[in-house]
Amino acid sequence: MLLVGLLAATAETYELLDGQVMTGPPVSITKDGVAFRDSTGSQGARVGYTNLTQEALRELQKNPKAKKFVADFIEAPLDSTNKNRVAFELKPFERLEKPDAKSGLGGLAKSGLGFLILALLFAANLYSAYEVGIFRNYSPYMVAGISVILPIITQIVFVCLPTYVPKSEDHAANATSEHVPGFTTAGGAGGAHQEASPAAAAAGGPAAPAALPHYKRGEFTFNKRFFETKMGGFYGVRAADAEKGYGFDLKSNRGVLTCSRIIRINPSEICLQVQRGATMEEVSLPFTEIIEIEIKKRA
Numbered sequence: 001m002l003l004v005g006l007l008a009a010t011a012e013t014y015e016l017l018d019g020q021v022m023t024g025p026p027v028s029i030t031k032d033g034v035a036f037r038d039s040t041g042s043q044g045a046r047v048g049y050t051n052l053t054q055e056a057l058r059e060l061q062k063n064p065k066a067k068k069f070v071a072d073f074i075e076a077p078l079d080s081t082n083k084n085r086v087a088f089e090l091k092p093f094e095r096l097e098k099p100d101a102k103s104g105l106g107g108l109a110k111s112g113l114g115f116l117i118l119a120l121l122f123a124a125n126l127y128s129a130y131e132v133g134i135f136r137n138y139s140p141y142m143v144a145g146i147s148v149i150l151p152i153i154t155q156i157v158f159v160c161l162p163t164y165v166p167k168s169e170d171h172a173a174n175a176t177s178e179h180v181p182g183f184t185t186a187g188g189a190g191g192a193h194q195e196a197s198p199a200a201a202a203a204g205g206p207a208a209p210a211a212l213p214h215y216k217r218g219e220f221t222f223n224k225r226f227f228e229t230k231m232g233g234f235y236g237v238r239a240a241d242a243e244k245g246y247g248f249d250l251k252s253n254r255g256v257l258t259c260s261r262i263i264r265i266n267p268s269e270i271c272l273q274v275q276r277g278a279t280m281e282e283v284s285l286p287f288t289e290i291i292e293i294e295i296k297k298r299a
Contacts, residue, residue, distance in 0.1 A: 014056040022047065022056075029065045049073045125151045129158075137164045137218035163218055212246075212295040222290045224265050231293075235262040247298045253289045260298075 014022040014036065024037035028046070038044040049057065049070055057074050060066045129147035132155045133140030147154040213230075220226060227235065234248065250257045250272065263271040263282055270290075274283045 012059070014059060015053045016047065016051050016056070017053055018051070026060065026063060026066065029063065029069065031069055034060065034066060034069075128155050132158045135159075135163075135218050136161055137216070165219055212297070213293075214295070215293040217291050222287045222293075224267055224270075224287075227262060227265050227270060231262065234259075235265065245298055247296055249294045249296055250285070251291045251293075252285055253291070254285070257283060257285075 012023070012025050016022065022036045022044070023039070024044075026034045027037050027043050028035040030046075033046040033048040033051075035043050035046045050073065052060065052070075052073075054075060057070045061070050061074065125147055126144050129144040130140040133143035136158050138158060138161075143154060143158055215222075215226075215230065220230070231248070247258065247260050250259050257272065258275045259272045260275060260280070261273045263273055265271075269284050269286045271282055271284045274281050
């Protein structure tokens with residue numbers, strides 16, 4: 001009895017994760033697990049290495065046959081002293097300055113991108129003011145200069161103002177309507193091509209030719225109705241009798257076109273007969289690209 005108790009005390013024990021205890025030496029060790037001898041002396045069921053506790057795995061590692069199988073399942077003990085930890089040095093770095101929330105638009109000029117945005121906005125403000133000045137027949141440089149002090153407001157004010165028409169140009173237009181029947185203006189009446197002006201007749205001087213019309217964007221709106229009423233003599237297969245010997249130069253975004261007549265008029269564009277050297281061409285031009293039209297006498 002004493003011998004049996006001594007053998008039981010010295011028997012190998014292996015604890016499982018579920019709390020069971022395997023008593024007896026391992027009799028079969030493979031890569032799939034280990035089988036222990038049970039109390040009857042026969043081979044018990046095979047137990048996977050993942051089901052053994054760390055203490056059981058370390059005990060089983062002492063067996064030369066099981067050492068190569070259990071080595072991958074044994075966890076390395078934690079180094080509480082951190083001797084093997086790689087030292088990490090925090091290097092100093094330059095922090096970006098946060099913009100001042102109270103600086104407003106002035107804060108944009110502190111960065112390159114912000115300065116570029118301000119420059120583009122300033123250029124757009126000048127360009128829009130310049131175009132508004134042309135549209136309303138005011139000095140575009142004056143309107144652009146005022147927009148530097150009052151941006152956006154300047155453009156709104158001048159757009160709301162009526163188109164500026166100088167008195168001298170108004171008088172010239174009325175004189176043209178009196179002496180050139182084909183190029184009548186509002187309120188004008190037809191007459192001969194060249195006739196002495198009232199002032200010249202009163203003074204007893206020689207007859208002076210009438211000034212030919214000069215239409216500018218801003219003073220006139222170039223559309224289908226304008227060409228049908230102001231320049232109807234040039235519209236058709238051939239020019240009217242009053243317009244014979246006359247033509248017109250049309251200034252547009254494409255340059256200056258020397259025109260002899262109007263071929264057709266559409267709601268948004270006009271088709272012109274343009275002289276290019278010794279030949280004639282048909283050119284279609286949108287109304288929005290026309291800047292000014294000047295009537296001229298051809299040789």
